[in-house]
Amino acid sequence: MQTSTLFALLLLLTLVAYGSGFSRALGAARKGGGVRNLASLPNYYGMHTALWCGLPALLLLGVWLVCDDSIIRALVLGRIAERPDTLAGQHLLYTQIQNLAAGSLIGQPTPELQAAAAYLLSLRNGGQILQTVLVLILSVGFGSYALLRIRPEFRAREQVEKVLRKLLLACACAAILTTVGILLSVLFESLRFFRQIPVTEFLFGLHWSPQMALRADQVGSSGAFGAVPLFTGTLMVSAIAMLVAVPIGLMSAIYLAEYASRRVRALAKPVLEILAGIPTVVYGFFAALTVAPFVRDTAAAMGIAASSESALAAGLVMGVMIIPFVSSLSDDVINAVPQSLRDGALGLGSTKSETIRKVVFPAALPGIVGGVLLAVSRAIGETMIVVMAAGLAANLTANPLQSVTTVTVQIVTLLVGDQEFDSPKTLAAFALGLMLFLSTLILNFIALHVVKKYREQYD
């Protein structure tokens, strides 16, 4: 049976289980003299039966779906005497067998391949039948067990709530699972990368050219993995972005919080927030087609040579993207500064700007620093703008008018297209991802800590 039909059947069974649990509870109650004799409301008996009927079978189905492809693959490949050693070779072989089984392989297959394809088909069919039978047995079996347990004194509600609570907890753990998943995936592949390329070369090498030679005599594709040019490029673009975003974001937050009339605030704030909702790919397009040519032409008019994919253009647009982020975070902390501090300063005769600069700003500083750190971590991790506007050449330069490349750009270029999970070229992307994850994690951690500590002061 197809998995989707099986799933639909399972849902139907669960519904039936609910109905029969409900009516059996009512029947049991009638013998004893009415619903009030039941320990729980009748629908809880229904739910209890439905949970027993549906959950174990659903779990089995999920595990099956996740595992069956890998198991079948291992079994099929195990039958073949001369397996290629590399992952890519195995993948190619298995794809061939799959195509043969689907009847779409072009060319003459060897008898061994044909045998493997036949084996694959028999495994798939057998697996499907086994899956259907097991799921149905599990569902009907547990369902009837739960049905038989229904007695008037059986506390169904407590059982159901216990299960529901476990389910809620499981959902809450999804966040932890995600973090573990991220860590495992980048760490595992990075370790494989560092087995081939020493960590010191990656962290301190000055030359980045990840193209590996296909043949030994090829020119210009040595495969160098020194990531320093990427780090400096990332830092330069982020620094330009922060130079734009921090003053403008902060000043507009101050103006809107302290000076602007209600009407101006009601108009300007949503407009600034539009900037936060624009997808990064749109900023990338804007940077590549409008800002970059503008920067190049302006530089040329001043007699300076500028690359058409400059760090400056990418940084400027990224700064614009981060403005609303900085301004809304600083707006929050500025508003959290107690009014009494302002009143005190104004009462002593200081002007409004003096109050803001000498009283409100220092009081809000920890929160603002936290917000700026969060903004930095965003700038470092931003991808589309730099992919579209910053370029691919790994230049080690301090000139913002030249093209630089960043960590995220390299991750994208290394992974878009064909991947081979045993070449350092693909694995390098995961090593870069690990660096990115760790640096943003540390920044976030410090930022959240600073913000939290500050909040405790005034609450």
Added chain:
Amino acid sequence: MTNPTSPAPLTDKQSQVRERIAQRLGSRHRKETMFRLMGIMSVTFGVLVVLVLFTDIIGKGHGAFVQSAIELEVDYDPQVLGIDSVSPETLALANFDAVIRRALQARFPDAVGRNNRRALFSLVSSSAPYELQQQLQENPQLLGQKQILWFTADDDVDTYVKLFADNKRGHFERLSEQKVAWIQQLLDSGELKKRFNTTFFTNGDSREPEQAGIRAALVGSLLTLLVTLALSFPIGVSAAIYLEEFAPKNRWTDIIEVNINNLAAVPSIVFGLLGLAIFINFFQLPRSAPLVGGLVLTLMTLPTIIISSRAALKAVPPSIREAALGMGASRMQTVLHHVLPLAMPGMLTGAIIGMAQALGETAPLLMVGMVAFIVDVPGSITDPSTVLPVQIFLWADSPERAFVERTSAAIMVLLSVLILMNTSAVWLRKKLERRW
């Protein structure tokens, strides 16, 4: 009685201080104005950028909603077509190319010579034979007859008509003088017109700008978002309920909370790495499929949804819970029957904002292979597909000038969907939110 208007005489020291204050007053007020001006300039800058961005994109993209078409009289001559009856088999073999060429030659008999003719034939899009084939398939009785039809013009012709023909400024380097003369002739006689570009909304991607559309990407986006919503909303709300209503205050809960806050700030591309390594490489799920894209976006939007759902739950006053508990409801009943319905509007708002975020996301989807060149509209969540932002990214990379226009138009579509989603979130919040 002392006279209030005459103050006590000042000591020397006092008058010195007053004088210094009065002297500094001017510069202090100037600084105040400067500071205020800086604030105004910052806000204006932000607003200006929004305006520039929108005018730039609308200015570049509005043209893509119309498309030049050329009127030609075609002759369904069975001899030229090489068929004698209309059936799917014969139509597949029929030579529609020749019919179009004849029609063009009949219109411009002055085009002689190999190069000239080739230039002439490239006035209409390479999709013209298919348009013709479709015509004949729908009306088989046309065989042997003549018909006047509008054909989609080639992208270079289209670009010329939109950018150069009206104000006759400059010269479009991709067109020869001869071709420009033909186009002017067609324009003057009304045989070349700009019509609403339905292709843009009905086609998938194409290498030819005039045949490229956003339908496949839109459907791909929709499928991906459906997967994301179906997974992230129930999981996010459940997680929020657990953390807000049931979680004991202990180390374990703290770890979960710190985790969620950190995940909210992890760069989106890292989620793409996770999707590639775990969903595609480990679990062997299909590449480029909305299923995988949706899974990755689920993980990415979960923190947003959890955080906003928790805020919505927090906003429900404790008195509701106390009343329900006092009436003998269990804690689960209190939450499911009373707190959750009251918090739902806030949760929905959060979900819409999370979905808007997912809709605009590009980088993680590049990692799981949704950058493929997709012509067909995907039919299920396991078909290879692309999404609107990725389509924008792909088109932005294309060298043809006509793609700039289409990229901007696709951005306009994306932005209008996003604005619609965000305003509906705001509207929902205003409409359903209760103040306690």
